[in-house]
Amino acid sequence: MxxxxxxxxxxxxxxxxxxxxxxxxxxxxKNVIMMVSDGASxxxxxxxxxxxxxxxxxxxxxxxxxxxxxxxxxxNTSTTPTGGNTQEMSYDPAKVMDDTPTAGGSFAGYDYLKxxxxxxxxxxxxxxxxQKSYNNAIGVDNDGKTLxxxxxxxxxxxxxxxxxxxxxxxxxxxxxxxxxxxxxNNYGEIAREMVNGGVLDLIMxxxxxxxxxxxxxxxxxxxxxxxxxxxxxxxxxxxxxxESVWTDLKNGTGPMTLIESRSDFEALADGTKTVDGRxxxxxxxxxxxxxxxxxxxxADSANPSGLAYNANVPTLETMTKGALNHLGKNDNGFFVxxxxxxxxxxxxxxxxxxxxxxxxxxxxxVRAAYAWVEQYSNWDDTMLLVLTDHGNSxxxxxxxxxxxxxxxxxxxxxxxPDVMWHHTNHMNENTxxxxxxxxxxxxxxxxxxxxxxxxxxxxxxTGDYITNSNIFGAILDASGLAPAPVPLPAGVILMGxxxxxxxxxxRRRKAA
Numbered sequence: 001m002x003x004x005x006x007x008x009x010x011x012x013x014x015x016x017x018x019x020x021x022x023x024x025x026x027x028x029x030k031n032v033i034m035m036v037s038d039g040a041s042x043x044x045x046x047x048x049x050x051x052x053x054x055x056x057x058x059x060x061x062x063x064x065x066x067x068x069x070x071x072x073x074x075x076n077t078s079t080t081p082t083g084g085n086t087q088e089m090s091y092d093p094a095k096v097m098d099d100t101p102t103a104g105g106s107f108a109g110y111d112y113l114k115x116x117x118x119x120x121x122x123x124x125x126x127x128x129x130x131q132k133s134y135n136n137a138i139g140v141d142n143d144g145k146t147l148x149x150x151x152x153x154x155x156x157x158x159x160x161x162x163x164x165x166x167x168x169x170x171x172x173x174x175x176x177x178x179x180x181x182x183x184x185n186n187y188g189e190i191a192r193e194m195v196n197g198g199v200l201d202l203i204m205x206x207x208x209x210x211x212x213x214x215x216x217x218x219x220x221x222x223x224x225x226x227x228x229x230x231x232x233x234x235x236x237x238x239x240x241x242x243e244s245v246w247t248d249l250k251n252g253t254g255p256m257t258l259i260e261s262r263s264d265f266e267a268l269a270d271g272t273k274t275v276d277g278r279x280x281x282x283x284x285x286x287x288x289x290x291x292x293x294x295x296x297x298x299a300d301s302a303n304p305s306g307l308a309y310n311a312n313v314p315t316l317e318t319m320t321k322g323a324l325n326h327l328g329k330n331d332n333g334f335f336v337x338x339x340x341x342x343x344x345x346x347x348x349x350x351x352x353x354x355x356x357x358x359x360x361x362x363x364x365x366v367r368a369a370y371a372w373v374e375q376y377s378n379w380d381d382t383m384l385l386v387l388t389d390h391g392n393s394x395x396x397x398x399x400x401x402x403x404x405x406x407x408x409x410x411x412x413x414x415x416x417p418d419v420m421w422h423h424t425n426h427m428n429e430n431t432x433x434x435x436x437x438x439x440x441x442x443x444x445x446x447x448x449x450x451x452x453x454x455x456x457x458x459x460x461x462t463g464d465y466i467t468n469s470n471i472f473g474a475i476l477d478a479s480g481l482a483p484a485p486v487p488l489p490a491g492v493i494l495m496g497x498x499x500x501x502x503x504x505x506x507r508r509r510k511a512a
Contacts, residue, residue, distance in 0.1 A: 028479065028480040029333075029381060029382065029383045029437070029438045029439040029478040029479045029480075030159070030332065030333030030334075030377075030381040030382065030479075031328075031333045031334050031335075031373075031377060031381055031382040031383070032150075032154075032334075032335045032336075032382070032383045032385070032439075032475050032478065032479060033324070033336055033338065033369050033373075033382065033383070033384045033385065034127070034335070034336070034337045034338070034385045034387070034471075034475075035337075035338045035339075035340075035362070035365065035366055035369060035384070035385065035386045035387070036127075036173060036337060036338070036339045036340070036387060036388060036389055037339075037340045037343050037359060037362045037386075037387075037388045038120060038167075038173055038339055038340060038341045038342075038343050038344040038388065038389055038390075039120075039343050039344025039345075039347045039348070039388065039389070039390060039391065039392030039393075039426065040340075040343050040347075040359065040388040040391070040392070040431070040432075041347065041388075041391035041392055041393060041394050041395055041427060041429060041431075042391070042394075042407075042429065042431075042432065042457055043394070043395035043396055043407065043408045043419065044343060044347065044355055044359055044392075044395060045059075045359065045432060046407060046408050046410075046417070047352065047355065047356050047359065047395065047408055047416075047417050047419065048356050048359035048360050048362075048363055049363075050408070050410040050411070050412070050413070050415075050417045051304055051356050051360060051413070051414065051415070051416065051417070052360055052363065052413070053413060054410065054412050054413030054414075055410070059363055059366070060363075060366055060367050060370050061366055061386040061434040061436070062434075064384075064386070064434040064435060064436040064440070065435075065436065065440065065441075066433075066434065066435035066436065066440045066441060066443055066444065067432075067433070067434055067459060067460045068433045068435075068443060068444075068447070068460065068464055068465055068466055069430040069431065069432070069433065069451055069454045069459065069460070069463070069464065069465030069466070070387060070430070070431050070432075070433040070465060070466055070467065070468055070470075070471075071091040071428075071430055071431075071465060071466075071467045071468065072117075072118050072123055072126075072388075072389060072390040072391075072428070072429075072431055072467075072468050073089035073090060073091055073116055073117070073118055073132075073428055073467075074089055074116075074117075074118040074119070074122035074123070074126070074132055074133065074134060074135055075087060075088065075089065075122070075132040075133050075134055075142055076088040076089060076134050076135075076142070077089065077116060077117070077134070077135055078134045078135065079134065079135050079136040079183075080134065080136065080182070080183075081134060081137070081140070081141075081142050081143055081144040081182060082134065082142055083142060083143055084142060084143070085141065085142060087132065089116040089118075089428075090116070091428060091430060091467075092112070093430070093449070093450075093451040093452060093453060093463075095108070095109065095112040096109045096112060096113060096429075096430070096451070096453050097109060097452060097453060098112065099404040105401030105402065106401065106422070107404055109404070109405075110394065110422055112428070113391075113394065113427045113428050113429050114423055114425070114427060114428070115428060116428050117390065117425065117426040117427060117428045118135060118389070118390050118426065118428075119135040119136065119172065119184070119390075119426065120171070120172035120173050120176075120184075120344065120389055120390070121135060121136050121137055121138050121172040121175070121176060121184035122134060122135045122136070122137050123173075123176075123389035123390050123468060124138070124172055124173045124174075124175065124176025124177065124389060125137050125138060125139055125140070125147065125176050126467075126468040126469040126471075126472075127176065127177075127389065127468055127469075127471050127472065128149040128150050128151070128176045128177045128337075128472065129147040129148065129149050129150070129176075129469075129472060130469050130470075130471075130472030130473055131147055131469055131472075132467075132468075132469050133147075136182070136183050136184050136185070137182065137184075138172065138175045138176055138179055138180060138181040138182075138183070138184050138190065139175075139176055139179060139180035139181070140180055140181065140182055144182050146180045147180070149176070149177055149178075149180075150177065150335055150472055150475055151163075151177050151178055151199050151200060151335060152199055153476070153481055154333070154334065154335040154479075154481070155199050155201075157332070157479075157481055158332045159330060159332045159333045159334050159335065160201040160202070160327045160329075160330040160332075160333075160334035160335075161177075161178075161199060161200055161201055161202075161327075161334060161335045161336070162200055162201055162202030162203065162204075162323055162326070162327050162334065162335075162336045162337075163177050163178055163194075163200060163202070163203055163204070163205075163336070163337050163338075163339070164202075164203075164204040164205065164316070164319050164320060164323045164336065164337070164338040164339065165204070165205040165206070165338075165339040165341045166205070166206065166288055166289045166290075166291075166316045166319075166339065166340055166341045166342045166358065166361070167205060167206055167207075167287065167288050167339070167341030167342055167345065168187075168205055168206050168207030168240035168241070168286075168287065169191075169194065169203050169204065169205030169206070169207050169240075169241075169280075169282065170187045170190045170191045170194065170207060170240045170241065171184075171205075171207075171240070171341060172184040173337070173339045173341060173389060174194075174203070174205060174337065174339060174341075175190045175194065177200075177337045178193070178194040178197070178199060178200045178203070179193040179194050179197070180193065181193075187240050187241070187242070188242035188244075188245075191240070191241050191242050191245045192242065192244070192245055195245050195249070195254065195255065195256055195280065196245070196254075196255055198255070198278075200278070201278050201279070201326075201327060201330075201334075202278070202279050202280070202281075202323055202326050202327055202336070203256070203279075203280040203281070204265075204280070204281040204282075204283075204319045204322070204323055205281075205282065205283070205341075206240075206282070206283050206285050206286065206287060206288055206289055206313075207240040207241050207282060207286065207287075208241070208260065208282050208283065208284055208285060208286060209240075209241055209243070209246055209286075210284070211284045211285050211286055212285075212286050213285065213286050213287050213288070213292040213293055213294065214285075214293050214294055214296065214297060214310060215284055215285045215293075215310040215311070215312045215313055217284075240286075240287075241282070249280065249282075255278060256277075256278040256279060256280040257275050257276075257277060257278065257279050257280070258280050258281075258282065259275070259279070259280075259281045259282075260281070260282055260283070260284050261284065261312075262283075262284075262311075262312055262313055262314050262318075264281070265281055265283070265314035265318050265319060265322055266314060266318055266322075268281070268321075268322030268325060268326065269314075269318045269319075269321035269322040269325065270321075271325060274325075274326075274329075275326065279326055281319065281322070283313040283314060283319075284312050284313060285310055285312075285313050287345075288341070288342040288345060289310065289313050289314070289315070289316065289342065289361075290309055290310055290313070290342065290354075290357060290358070290361075291342035291345050291346050291351075291354050291357070291358055292342070292345065293307070293309070293310050295307055297309070297310065303357055304353045304354075304356040304357045304360070304416055305351075305353035305354055305357055306353070315361050315364070315365075316338070316340060316361045316362060316364070316365045317361060317364040317365045317367075317368045319338075319365075320338050320365040320368045320369055320372075321368050321372065323336055323338070324336070324368075324369065324372045324376070325372075325376075328372075328376055328377070333381070333479075335475075338365055338369070340358055340359065340361065340362030340365065342354075342358045343355055343358040343359055343362060343388075343392075344392055345358075346358050347392035347393045347395075348392065348393065348424055348425065349424075350393060350395075350421040350424060352395070352416055352417075352419050352421075353416060355395075356416060366384075366386055369384060370384065370436075373437070379436070379437040379438060380437075380438050381438065382437050382438065383435065383436075383437045383438055383439045383440055383475070383478050383479075384435065384436045384437050384440075385433070385434070385435050385440075385471070386433070386434040386435070387431065387432070387433045387434070387471075388431045388432065389468070390426050390427065390428075390429075390431065391426065391427035391428075391429040391431055392423075392425070392426050392427060393421050393422065393423045393424055393425065393427070394421070394422040394423055394427050394429070395408060395419045395420070395421050395422075396408060396419070396420055396422060397409050397418065397419070397420060398418040398419065398420050399420070400420050400422070401420060405453075405456070405457070407457075430451050430453055430454060430465055432459055433466070438478065439474070439475075439477065439478020439479070440478070442474045442477040442478050443466060443470070443471075443474045444464075445474070445477065446466040446467075446470035446473065446474060447464045447465065447466055448465070448466060448467060448470075449464075449465055450462060450463035450464055450465070451463045451465055
């Protein structure tokens with residue numbers, strides 16, 4: 001982008017006051033499937049598409065009719081409740097478009113995106129409850145008070161609810177849809193609420209205390225009630241499931257039926273196994289299904305890292321199929337959140353190969369969900385959302401330290417792209433959101449700004465975006481369920497950009 005064009009874009013920017021539209025209840029969607037690739041920056045989606053297809057535009061979600069941006073900033077960046085509902089964080093498209101060079105091979109726009117970021121707990125809370133909160137919050141507001149989440153809304157309406165993840169089931173994103181706690185780190189309390197609380201009809205994820213990150217059995221089990229930490233065998237900080245909950249589940253005396261083996265997950269997925277009542281599937285691995293495995297697992301050239309996968313655990317795709325089969329038994333409908341959680345873990349570590357693996361499995365899970373709707377439901381009954389909770393580490397092209405927002409370099413199908421990572425933590429970028437099926441258009445009622453960055457990156461032609469706390473209201477609209485969500489505080493100002501002005505500038509640039 002030339003300096004001249006940037007100045008014209010910034011000159012076209014205008015401040016748009018946030019408005020929350022009236023609610024409608026016409027669609028009456030039965031099933032809502034929300035799929036979250038945790039920590040997927042823009043380049044993450046492209047990296048996996050290049051590996052899988054050698055080009056962009058080939059994923060099933062690329063054909064969805066609703067494509068919006070979604071901002072993810074939290075209420076504030078405190079890690080404890082500070083009181084009140086004053087919106088302190090925001091997103092300004094004009095600052096993102098600032099290509100002024102800064103120290104260390106960066107730009108002012110890059111630097112801006114590293115500030116005021118959400119964590120997965122606040123992001124999950126916003127998605128699940130419609131209210132932004134502080135970082136670390138699990139289903140509570142900035143006063144520490146409990147917020148009703150979408151799982152509870154569906155459960156109250158006689159529908160089912162579930163969460164699926166490739167990381168420990170007590171981790172921040174699934175926890176936000178099944179628990180309430182002032183801190184995401186209170187894993188024991190979170191596990192007890194998710195398992196014993198009765199809201200979630202299905203839980204699937206990692207976090208087994210009996211296995212390590214390579215899926216190897218441990219000789220002893222930790223006793224921590226509020227991990228992570230205190231594993232007597234390894235000394236590792238990986239105690240995500242408290243002993244009291246785990247013992248009851250293993251003994252068959254808990255409130256949910258436990259499955260662990262890969263074969264049981266696969267049988268649930270192909271329909272040869274069914275479970276009555278509430279079901280929890282904890283894969284035989286500790287931190288993640290695959291991302292945290294070591295190089296000692298050997299070589300296998302069939303995947304991006306060239307390292308053999310943990311053989312005893314299901315894929316996220318398999319979990320997704322099984323979860324939909326289980327929840328789909330309720331004729332009244334269901335809500336499920338499926339998370340590719342280890343995408344975020346790989347992003348923090350700047351692992352180009354591992355993040356590609358994780359995103360490829362997530363893409364397969366989306367295809368599985370789409371196919372399930374086609375076979376067992378229909379698009380008049382089901383709404384499918386594909387999104388991330390926030391960006392992470394901003395993988396861009398190999399020359400993006402000198403070329404503003406250069407995209408990752410495509411090296412063809414089956415080859416890892418060339419990437420430059422710009423951070424090791426979350427980003428405040430305007431993320432990608434796709435929606436399909438009945439009620440998907442309800443998201444358009446929440447558009448609160450336009451961002452030229454979305455147009456520049458090729459996501460949509462208008463730059464339209466919503467914020468993450470709008471998802472809750474859109475689901476309520478689509479499903480016909482009340483009450484109305486809690487809007488952002490009155491008077492909050494978001495930055496938008498005149499779409500017509502920006503489109504005219506693009507036309508002039510192309511004609512030049």
